[in-house]
Amino acid sequence: MHIDRVAALDIGGTKIAGALVDGNGRILVRAQRPTPAQEDGESVMRAVEEVLAEVAASPLWSGATAIGIGSAGPVDASAGTVSPVNVPGWRGFPLVERVREATGGLPVTLVGDGVAMTAAEHWQGAARGYDNALCMVVSTGVGGGLVLGGKLHPGPTGNSGHIGHISVDLDGDLCPCGGRGCVERIASGPNIARRALEGGWQPGPDGDTSAAAVAAAARAGHPVAIASFERAAQALAAGIAATATLVEIGIAVVGGGVANAGEVLFAPLRRSLRDYATLSFVQRIELAPALTGTDAGLVGAAAAAALGSRDEETATIGG
Incomplete structure (x- = not known):
């Protein structure tokens, strides 16, 4: 499976970032909001939706075929939920389902933020x-x-x-x-x-x-x-x-x-x-x-999305 362009979310205790990433790891479009970490879960989700809406407003969005999420942990990729230690409003929050709804049904891959950074550093760092x-x-x-x-x-x-x-x-x-x-x-x-x-x-x-x-x-x-x-x-x-x-x-x-x-x-x-x-x-x-700097979470989330579900390990990003 070849993915030319994927969307990515990087969710931490301080900021929520979103982007469109091409097959060479370049960020084409980006958006960011502060994480309302001390507010309730729906307030945090609203910030995610605002980031997604800003990225999706780009004409390049139509080429996105999947979305990867790197989130502060712990996450549960098997259940599609997140419970970031530093975001108390999210405990078992169904982030994959909510992001899928917000993006019109795009396939969603969830990993912890450390795994996302690792994907970026192994890919090009x-x-x-x-x-x-x-x-x-x-x-x-x-x-x-x-x-x-x-x-x-x-x-x-x-x-x-x-x-x-x-x-x-x-x-x-x-x-x-x-x-x-x-x-x-x-x-x-x-x-x-x-x-x-x-x-x-x-x-x-x-x-x-x-x-x-x-x-x-x-x-x-x-x-x-x-x-x-x-x-x-x-x-x-x-x-x-x-x-x-x-x-x-x-x-x-x-x-x-x-x-x-x-x-x-x-x-x-x-x-x-x-x-x-x-x-x-x-x-x-x-x-x-x-070496991948502050964009490691976004680039790595994109790489994880390109790999897709773990039973599709032959997936590649870019060439």
Whole structure:
């Protein structure tokens, strides 16, 4: 099955983005709305419908043959539902059915946002050419996805590789997912900022308390900001090493807004990975920043749609 043009949705705790994507991964049309994450489920769905309506207003929409959704998780691809940890109004929300209705019956493929980013990175990013890879999104939350044996491995519900909810601190803080000491609870952007503030870091005159502001302070040598990123790196390294030990990945790709901190994150991450990835078969794991940038979710959702339902694995996107 050959798909020349697909629609895509990227749904996170901060924004809802939509696009039309061609067979070379180029975004032809895009739209975006803030996620009304603290409102009820129908309010969030209205934002999705507004994004879809804006994209569908393009004359190029008539060529779209499928739609892929990459959503913050957990998702349940088998049931077509989503329950994003950071969007409390959506619990078991029938997103696939609602998007199918909103798009006039287009075939819909749902995967977790980490799986979508992984599809993008394996297609045309840092994981290209690797048969076994872990790709991670470190942002408002921490997600991930796996490529095993040269193929995207979303798992039965679309959540495989969801590294953010591996516990790396058995007595750690409670996570909104219900677990304790999860990677996400330590390494996500909001938690990096929370820990820095609790440690005594003060934002500048602009009052910016984002992880990006903490990264800037770390770059300038602020010890509390540095320590918060080092703790995040330690949690990420422990999760990566555990994953590598289980499934023998050759590369770990790290993207998302927090990865924009650059060496503030990657220098301690490389050090910590050496501490945790100690067995002979995981010592050579490569670590790389993602290459597909902020469009990874959209491009990856499009790639997942092109692959179609999992019983049509011969599907290709583009040539």
